[in-house]
Amino acid sequence: MDLKVGVIGNGFIGREHIKRINNKLSGARVTAVNDINVEASKKIAEKFGADFYHSAVDLIQSDEVEAVIVASWDPTHAEFVLESIKAGKYVFCEKPLAASAAETLEIIDAEIESGKKLVQVGFMRRYDPGYREIKNEIENKEIGSPLIIHSIHRNRVPEPQFTTEMSIKNSVIHEIDLYRWLLGEDYKLAQVIIPKTSKHAAGKLLDPQIVLLETESGIRIDIESFVSCQYGYDVRCEVVGEEGTVTLADPRQTIKRKSGQKSQHIFPDWSDRFTEAYDIELQEWINDVKNGEMNGPSSWDGYMASYTADLCSQARINNKIVEISAQKCPDFYTE
Ligand code: ISE
Numbered sequence: 001m002d003l004k005v006g007v008i009g010n011g012f013i014g015r016e017h018i019k020r021i022n023n024k025l026s027g028a029r030v031t032a033v034n035d036i037n038v039e040a041s042k043k044i045a046e047k048f049g050a051d052f053y054h055s056a057v058d059l060i061q062s063d064e065v066e067a068v069i070v071a072s073w074d075p076t077h078a079e080f081v082l083e084s085i086k087a088g089k090y091v092f093c094e095k096p097l098a099a100s101a102a103e104t105l106e107i108i109d110a111e112i113e114s115g116k117k118l119v120q121v122g123f124m125r126r127y128d129p130g131y132r133e134i135k136n137e138i139e140n141k142e143i144g145s146p147l148i149i150h151s152i153h154r155n156r157v158p159e160p161q162f163t164t165e166m167s168i169k170n171s172v173i174h175e176i177d178l179y180r181w182l183l184g185e186d187y188k189l190a191q192v193i194i195p196k197t198s199k200h201a202a203g204k205l206l207d208p209q210i211v212l213l214e215t216e217s218g219i220r221i222d223i224e225s226f227v228s229c230q231y232g233y234d235v236r237c238e239v240v241g242e243e244g245t246v247t248l249a250d251p252r253q254t255i256k257r258k259s260g261q262k263s264q265h266i267f268p269d270w271s272d273r274f275t276e277a278y279d280i281e282l283q284e285w286i287n288d289v290k291n292g293e294m295n296g297p298s299s300w301d302g303y304m305a306s307y308t309a310d311l312c313s314q315a316r317i318n319n320k321i322v323e324i325s326a327q328k329c330p331d332f333y334t335e
Helices: 012-023 038-048 056-061 074-086 099-114 129-139 164-183 273-292 299-318
Strands: 002-008 028-036 065-071 090-094 119-124 146-154 188-195 211-213 221-224 234-241 243-249 257-258 261-264
Touching: 002 012, 002 056, 002 273, 012 028, 012 038, 012 273, 028 038, 028 056, 028 257, 056 074, 065 074, 074 090, 074 099, 090 129, 090 273, 119 273, 119 299, 129 164, 129 234, 129 273, 146 164, 164 188, 164 211, 164 221, 164 299, 188 299, 211 299, 243 273
Parallel strands: 002 028, 002 065, 065 090, 090 119, 146 221
Antiparallel strands: 146 234, 188 211, 211 221, 234 243, 257 261
8 A cells, every 4th residue: 555645845855756756666655735835736736646735734634644744945844843743643854854953852852752753854865875885885994994074065056045054054964964874973073164255156145165073083074065156066075084085976977088078967956966865765764654663864863963053053153163062862762
């Protein structure tokens, strides 16, 4: 029997999830959709044979919905995740889990109170085959102990409402989660450096930014975030270890040699670059929900990412190196 999924938020990523669930993945179908853009959402409902709901809360409570995907605007995430927990339903929430670390803690309290792990956060990079390979290389001690990570996260142009704070809370939050997962360590220091601002950075946006993190054992990480780089989507990562390095390669890439030139395609955006990661992520989530267990990034991972991102923002605003104090993970998330 197919799992009946309700999707709140039918913007770009919401629509992509609806398409992949109905057309590509197995074991689930979208039965209900909701968005503040009523007309667009009704059209999607019609196209995919789902019911349109005016209210996200009604969708969550509907008997026609067994599990919920929250892909709405970031500030609405916490409310819909909390409603899903209240209804006792599994919920997959796009990152960030909430607008602030404080709100994430409310979700953790509610989930622990419910007695069951119900939440997964959409940190899709953990499902990218390239990053998974890097994790294996590290765990198998192929490059010795990691010492440094150099990384780049560039977007061609940001959404019109994109702010300086969102460079960290919406973009770099991927790396914040990813490196914690790759290295199996939390962070202890954060600093943000603002280089010369690009003339292409719209309005008051400070772009690019460089985020520097240090883990508990002293591994240093640098992340360049450049959301208006103009030329395409470009994500890079090199882990430098004591006995070698491992570098992320672009997937599905060929090199063309023609007329004295050697050229390679550049991904236009993140949905194209990480298609496979999204597919694997949602397929594993569907399988887990059907097996009654959550194995993906948890609310605690969502909290640690938001907590670190909040401190990075403070580091930028105050132009200071900020200490990240250790957080005790509740037993609920380690059992
Ligand atoms: C977007 O929300 C994403 O999740 C993308 O992966 C990231 O590259 C982009 O900067 C974010 O705005």
